[in-house]
Each structure stands twice: as structure tokens, then as C-alpha cells.
Amino acid sequence: GAGVSQSPSNKVTEKGKDVELRCDPISGHTALYWYRQSLGQGLEFLIYFQGNSAPDKSGLPSDRFSAERTGGSVSTLTIQRTQQEDSAVYLCASSLGPGRNRFGYGYTFGSGTRLTVV
Amino acid sequence: DAKTTQPPSMDCAEGRAANLPCNHSTISGNEYVYWYRQIHSQGPQYIIHGLKNNETNEMASLIITEDRKSSTLILPHATLRDTAVYYCIVRGDNFNKFYFGSGTKLNVKP
Numbered sequence: 001g002a003g004v005s006q007s008p009s010n011k012v013t014e015k016g017k018d019v020e021l022r023c024d025p026i027s028g029h030t031a032l033y034w035y036r037q038s039l040g041q042g043l044e045f046l047i048y049f050q051g052n053s054a055p056d057k058s059g060l061p062s063d064r065f066s067a068e069r070t071g072g073s074v075s076t077l078t079i080q081r082t083q084q085e086d087s088a089v090y091l092c093a094s095s096l097g098p099g100r101n102r103f104g105y106g107y108t109f110g111s112g113t114r115l116t117v118v
Numbered sequence: 119d120a121k122t123t124q125p126p127s128m129d130c131a132e133g134r135a136a137n138l139p140c141n142h143s144t145i146s147g148n149e150y151v152y153w154y155r156q157i158h159s160q161g162p163q164y165i166i167h168g169l170k171n172n173e174t175n176e177m178a179s180l181i182i183t184e185d186r187k188s189s190t191l192i193l194p195h196a197t198l199r200d201t202a203v204y205y206c207i208v209r210g211d212n213f214n215k216f217y218f219g220s221g222t223k224l225n226v227k228p
Contacts, residue, residue: 004161035218041220042219042220043162044218107162107164112161
């Protein structure tokens with residue numbers, strides 16, 4: 001597609017429930033990233049995919065968080081047993097991949113999913 | 119990735135140039151300087167990046183000091199729509215993630 005698409009745009013869930021957030025990257029972008037942004041804060045890195053593998057999961061805050069990517073395209077971020085501190089905007093970004101900086105390609109971000117845990 | 123330091127907020131009059139500073143004194147030789155901005159309720163938007171030469175595109179200019187320890191993003195004629203949080207980030211060529219700090223909240227005023 002023309003841009004990075006995320007769904008849903010807004011999600012309200014009850015504490016303890018599981019949620020799935022979806023990201024459709026730009027076609028042909030091999031690298032995909034998940035970030036989250038709590039209210040008034042900067043972006044916090046969660047996980048990075050190159051193709052379907054995740055060489056860097058260092059930002060996942062707990063084992064309640066997991067992510068997968070299939071077909072080198074769509075990615076799903078799953079949060080199990082949600083807690084109130086999980087409330088944030090979850091942003092997905094894609095890029096042509098590492099080592100492409102010299103061609104001027106940064107990330108393209110989606111508009112995010114606003115998750116509210118009540 | 120090297121850390122960056124930016125002022126938390128700045129004001130700019132509409133039509134004037136906005137000069138947003140960033141310090142990155144621990145930058146290493148293979149790290150690029152990137153600038154993104156985030157308009158309220160939207161995802162961050164790429165603006166410009168550079169290694170050591172000054173860069174210009176349709177959105178902005180990037181001035182990097184000779185020692186590369188600081189840089190300035192210049193929006194030549196700021197408009198109200200440029201009101202956003204501006205993030206300065208440094209990143210190596212093969213690094214797989216950015217570290218976003220708190221950025222600079224630019225307020226463009228009429």
C-alpha cells in the first residue's frame with residue numbers, strides 16, 4: 001500500500017483481556033518496527049523484524065508482549081492480560097531495511113493504535 | 119546509538135525561520151543525524167538526515183557542525199502547520215532501531 005496501515009485506530013479493553021494490534025507495512029519494506037508512546041512521552045522501541053524474524057526483541061517490556069510477522073508483510077503485536085500501564089499509542093513503522101540510510105530512506109510510520117485499558 | 123539533547127520547547131513566529139538545535143556530543147563516525155517530527159495524534163514523519171555535509175530538501179535544511187557534535191534543523195518559513203514535536207536522533211548505518219528522546223515542542227504562533 002501507499003503507507004503503513006494500522007488497525008484498529010482505537011481500542012478500549014478491560015484489564016486482564018488480551019488484545020491484538022495489526023500493522024500492514026509498505027509493500028516491499030523488509031524491515032518492520034513496533035514502538036509505543038505513552039501520554040506525553042517520547043517513543044519507546046519494542047521490537048524489530050527483518051523479514052519474518054525478529055533479531056531484536058529487547059524492547060518488549062514483559063513476557064505478556066509478543067509479536068509475529070508472516071509472509072514478510074503483516075505483523076501482529078499481542079498483549080496478553082492487559083494492564084492499565086499498557087495504555088499507550090502503539091506505532092508501527094517500516095523501512096527498506098538496515099543499511100539503506102545512504103539512499104535517504106528513513107522510517108515511514110503508521111498513525112498508530114491508541115490502546116486504553118480500563 | 120549516541121544520545122541527543124534538545125530543548126523541551128521553542129516558539130517561532132509564523133513566516134520566520136525556525137532553528138531547532140540538537141546536541142549529540144558522543145556521536146561516532148558512522149552515525150547519521152536524523153530528524154523526525156510528530157504532529158499531534160499522528161505518527162512521526164521523516165524530515166531529513168545527514169552524515170557530515172549540510173543537507174537541504176523541500177521540507178528543511180540540516181546544518182551539522184564540523185566536529186559533528188551538534189546540528190540545527192532549519193524550517194525556513196515556519197507555518198502554523200509546522201507546530202509539532204521535533205525529534206533529533208542519531209543512528210548507525212546498520213542499526214535496527216532509533217532511540218527517540220523527548221524532542222522539542224515547536225509552537226508556531228501567528
